[in-house]
Amino acid sequence: MKKYPMEEVDIKFVQSYQVSLGNVMGDKVSLDNLNEKGNTSPFPCTLVPSDFNKKTIEELKESILILNELRDKVARDYEFIYESLQPVAQVDELVSGLLNLYKRMKEEGIQQDIYLGIHRSDYMFHGKDRIPQQVEINMISAGAGSQSSNIGKVHEMILNRYTNQDVSKLYPSEALYGLAKALKTAFELKKGKFILFVVQEDYKERNWMDQRLLEFELFKQYKIPVIRLTLKQVNEQCSLENNELMYHHEVISVVYFRAGYTPLDYHSNTEWEARYLIEKSNSIKCPTIPYQLCGLKRIQVILNNKKVLERFLEKNKIEKLFKLFTELYPINKESIEKVLKNPEDFVMKSQREGGGNLIYGNKMIELLKNTKDLESGDSEKYLIMKRIKPIGHDSILLRDGKITKGKVINELGIFGYILSNKNEIIKNEYIGYLLRTKLENVEDGSVLSGIFHLDSIYFNE
Numbered sequence: 001m002k003k004y005p006m007e008e009v010d011i012k013f014v015q016s017y018q019v020s021l022g023n024v025m026g027d028k029v030s031l032d033n034l035n036e037k038g039n040t041s042p043f044p045c046t047l048v049p050s051d052f053n054k055k056t057i058e059e060l061k062e063s064i065l066i067l068n069e070l071r072d073k074v075a076r077d078y079e080f081i082y083e084s085l086q087p088v089a090q091v092d093e094l095v096s097g098l099l100n101l102y103k104r105m106k107e108e109g110i111q112q113d114i115y116l117g118i119h120r121s122d123y124m125f126h127g128k129d130r131i132p133q134q135v136e137i138n139m140i141s142a143g144a145g146s147q148s149s150n151i152g153k154v155h156e157m158i159l160n161r162y163t164n165q166d167v168s169k170l171y172p173s174e175a176l177y178g179l180a181k182a183l184k185t186a187f188e189l190k191k192g193k194f195i196l197f198v199v200q201e202d203y204k205e206r207n208w209m210d211q212r213l214l215e216f217e218l219f220k221q222y223k224i225p226v227i228r229l230t231l232k233q234v235n236e237q238c239s240l241e242n243n244e245l246m247y248h249h250e251v252i253s254v255v256y257f258r259a260g261y262t263p264l265d266y267h268s269n270t271e272w273e274a275r276y277l278i279e280k281s282n283s284i285k286c287p288t289i290p291y292q293l294c295g296l297k298r299i300q301v302i303l304n305n306k307k308v309l310e311r312f313l314e315k316n317k318i319e320k321l322f323k324l325f326t327e328l329y330p331i332n333k334e335s336i337e338k339v340l341k342n343p344e345d346f347v348m349k350s351q352r353e354g355g356g357n358l359i360y361g362n363k364m365i366e367l368l369k370n371t372k373d374l375e376s377g378d379s380e381k382y383l384i385m386k387r388i389k390p391i392g393h394d395s396i397l398l399r400d401g402k403i404t405k406g407k408v409i410n411e412l413g414i415f416g417y418i419l420s421n422k423n424e425i426i427k428n429e430y431i432g433y434l435l436r437t438k439l440e441n442v443e444d445g446s447v448l449s450g451i452f453h454l455d456s457i458y459f460n461e
């Protein structure tokens with residue numbers, strides 16, 4: 001993006017527009033005040049979109065289709081999943097719970113073999129050539145799609161009003177409409193009345209507007225009613241009748257999870273019973289337990305090997321994907337040695353979805369040198385990854401009504417959906433993106449962790 005007089009931008013105008021679009025997130029709710037519904041604030045965002053090369057984006061759009069196909073094949077390979085994740089299950093209660101349930105379903109017979117995946121593959125851009133490198137793939141509750149579409153509208157408004165930039169080069173995300181279309185397509189395949197959104201308790205979920213916008217879109221465009229229930233409420237209010245998941249005497253067609261990916265969502269056996277009820281039913285799940293398991297970082301580590309990939313994909317597809325993968329290792333003697341030689345080139349991270357902080361630098365060195373802690377099974381909780389090192393570019397950030405100018409880096413999530421049964425892929429499409437931007441000296445964080453800003457793509461050529 002070229003420079004232009006951003007001093008002129010009226011922040012109140014931008015924020016009001018964000019509020020009018022529902023481009024907001026919930027404020028943190030105090031645990032002492034759970035009955036009080038929190039307020040909302042405009043999403044932190046950039047005032048200007050980030051430059052991207054069209055060809056790179058086209059390649060990433062193509063790659064999500066290959067990733068979808070790969071993950072679908074892996075998820076349908078029971079032995080592969082089971083063997084790969086057994087060691088992680090020993091030290092991780094969530095993985096253990098999911099794996100047990102998957103085994104039980106396998107024994108009792110899986111009713112619904114149509115799977116819906118709404119996936120988001122995240123990339124950072126390495127070095128001066130901005131080579132896309134995959135960070136991870138999210139196969140459950142991949143969020144912020146609705147809000148990524150909103151920010152395109154905000155940028156369009158800012159460019160039109162305050163600059164003479166060519167707005168036709170802005171490439172806004174279609175994720176809100178894409179996600180709605182994915183859920184609608186599944187809904188059409190399974191007779192029923194509702195789509196169920198499985199959600200977290202109100203006080204945990206600050207990104208509820210992102211979910212609501214999707215709910216509104218489903219009704220506005222397709223007249224599909226959504227119900228929102230926590231796992232506990234599913235257990236109390238839903239039942240199985242002839243393997244159909246019932247709510248108020250009506251069939252739930254599709255179950256879309258925006259919860260269930262952290263152990264904090266399982267307070268007791270009640271939530272696990274709800275998970276069983278859903279999995280056992282004829283509803284189409286987004287995701288099914290095997291898809292959720294397949295999204296674990298341990299699977300990413302195992303698939304980071306051409307030999308393993310050959311079991312699932314043709315050669316030309318493997319080549320396309322492999323360019324995007326960066327080095328990934330489980331924690332063992334060999335990998336520890338490698339990291340300790342060049343610690344600045346690696347990071348350590350938790351296997352878990354939304355696992356939180358990266359470990360790097362001195363903290364990582366300490367942990368790896370003191371392998372006693374890791375030997376006790378902790379090594380299964382982590383993995384080692386080559387550090388992706390993006391070079392910052394100039395941007396202007398807006399957060400809490402304050403402007404910061406500085407060097408920023410991007411993390412781009414490419415959304416795709418896949419609908420398949422055990423014999424064929426029914427649909428496999430790119431459906432939009434999420435671009436998150438942060439100051440270059442800040443290390444990591446999720447969408448709501450307080451460091452990211454919503455951003456959109458501007459084609460620079």
Ligand code: ADP
Pocket residue numbers: 122124135136347349352353354355356358385386387388389411443444445446
């Ligand atoms: P989570 O499941 O917590 O989202 P991620 O793998 O996405 O885990 O890592 C969290 C954040 O850490 C990412 O959003 C990214 O900013 C940063 N990160 C992850 N892997 C790397 C890496 N290999 N190099 C540099 N930064 C990374």
Ligand code: MG
Pocket residue numbers: 122136354446
């Ligand atoms: Mg992530």
